[in-house]
Amino acid sequence: MNSVKLKWLNISLVGVLPFLLIVCFTYSCAEKQETKRIPIIYSSDLFNPPADPDDHYDLATLFMMQEFDVKAFIFDVSNHTRIADEFSRTPDEFGRVPLEQIAAITGRPIPPYSIGLNQPLNSPDGQAKEQVAQFQGGVDLILKSLRESDEKVLMFLVGSCTDFAAAYNRDPELLRQKVSAMYISAGNGPSGKQDECNAGLDPNAYICLLKSRLPIYWCPCIPNGPYRQATKEDVLAKNDNTYNTCFTIPNQAECLKNVSARLHNFFHYAFTASKEDPIPYLNRTPEELTTKEKWIWSTPAFFHAAGRKIYAGLNGGYFACSPQVAQKLGISDKEVEVYAFAPIQLSQTELEAQEHIIQGNLNVKESTVKVFQYIHPDYNEIMESALSNILGTY
Numbered sequence: 165m166n167s168v169k170l171k172w173l174n175i176s177l178v179g180v181l182p183f184l185l186i187v188c189f190t191y192s193c194a195e196k197q198e199t200k201r202i203p204i205i206y207s208s209d210l211f212n213p214p215a216d217p218d219d220h221y222d223l224a225t226l227f228m229m230q231e232f233d234v235k236a237f238i239f240d241v242s243n244h245t246r247i248a249d250e251f252s253r254t255p256d257e258f259g260r261v262p263l264e265q266i267a268a269i270t271g272r273p274i275p276p277y278s279i280g281l282n283q284p285l286n287s288p289d290g291q292a293k294e295q296v297a298q299f300q301g302g303v304d305l306i307l308k309s310l311r312e313s314d315e316k317v318l319m320f321l322v323g324s325c326t327d328f329a330a331a332y333n334r335d336p337e338l339l340r341q342k343v344s345a346m347y348i349s350a351g352n353g354p355s356g357k358q359d360e361c362n363a364g365l366d367p368n369a370y371i372c373l374l375k376s377r378l379p380i381y382w383c384p385c386i387p388n389g390p391y392r393q394a395t396k397e398d399v400l401a402k403n404d405n406t407y408n409t410c411f412t413i414p415n416q417a418e419c420l421k422n423v424s425a426r427l428h429n430f431f432h433y434a435f436t437a438s439k440e441d442p443i444p445y446l447n448r449t450p451e452e453l454t455t456k457e458k459w460i461w462s463t464p465a466f467f468h469a470a471g472r473k474i475y476a477g478l479n480g481g482y483f484a485c486s487p488q489v490a491q492k493l494g495i496s497d498k499e500v501e502v503y504a505f506a507p508i509q510l511s512q513t514e515l516e517a518q519e520h521i522i523q524g525n526l527n528v529k530e531s532t533v534k535v536f537q538y539i540h541p542d543y544n545e546i547m548e549s550a551l552s553n554i555l556g557t558y
């Protein structure tokens with residue numbers, strides 16, 4: 165077996181980071197000011213009823229953050245349309261309903277949306293043009309949105325990598341010119357087997373994006389090995405288990421206790437898999453939410469992309485806000501370093517490629533790929549508080 169290292173020397177110019185665009189975001193709705201918003205293309209395995217309502221938390225967070233302007237929304241259906249069994253979803257179950265609900269709650273326009281590819285790429289450079297027309301709309305929308313944008317666009321994926329990778333493979337130069345940053349919530353961290361759900365849905369697409377030399381912010385979801393979070397001991401040891409974004413909400417009703425009635429009902433609709441008319445449902449009298457635990461992954465990617473920092477509140481809890489808002493709140497001196505992104509050089513032998521294994525070298529000063537790492541032992545508690553507070557602003 166040829167074991168020549170296929171190095172992805174991800175060292176090149178990194179585009180102007182989008183969070184440099186951020187100015188003066190204000191914390192309360194009443195204080196909203198006109199700001200230059202960051203154009204976003206978002207890909208999510210959002211379903212109604214949800215496969216996992218973590219995507220509803222992500223959707224709500226995305227739309228509550230005034231820094232973002234969602235220009236295109238891709239329904240990643242790759243995990244639920246491949247096999248004709250009880251897990252299959254029909255087109256009316258794709259994420260249109262929660263998207264319309266959250267737009268109604270936040271007063272944001274419903275962005276253009278489309279359904280993505282339903283089969284994985286045949287190879288890391290696959291374009292997926294052979295897939296049926298019904299599932300081509302997502303890639304087409306990505307390319308159209310980028311072509312029509314006068315400025316660079318930030319891309320988030322919180323499901324499979326399929327649509328972003330197919331778009332890249334069809335027009336790599338367009339993405340090089342127009343993508344300011346791409347946040348990839350997938351994988352298992354710097355080295356070893358990449359069998360996490362989002363990475364595993366399309367290993368070719370995942371590898372394609374990591375080696376693309378686009379400005380990638382890699383947000384692995386879980387460590388290697390048994391399904392778990394990093395522990396405080398891992399954080400203190402700064403080991404490989406800390407290179408992932410996972411945190412848990414121990415009690416969802418508690419986390420959501422300060423949200424508006426309409427946002428409460430948005431979550432209630434999802435948690436109960438309601439079939440009622442979705443927009444009028446937002447105005448009903450709130451009923452109790454589940455107290456079950458929930459695992460969450462993408463929140464820090466949103467905060468980082470918006471240029472927000474994390475601060476301890478004057479009366480407890482933690483807030484993710486811009487330095488300008490922190491100054492207004494009188495908490496500028498209470499910034500807490502909770503996570504960081506580190507440059508990483510990735511490589512893979514042909515044998516490793518067959519086994520979905522990658523090797524990461526963190527001992528580099530620069531790379532187009534930057535990997536997320538927990539650096540605070542109280543990461544879980546801090547992130548849960550910051551999420552609760554941001555959702556509580558609507």
Ligand SMILES: [Ca+2]
Pocket residue numbers: 208209218219322323
């Ligand atoms: Ca997801």
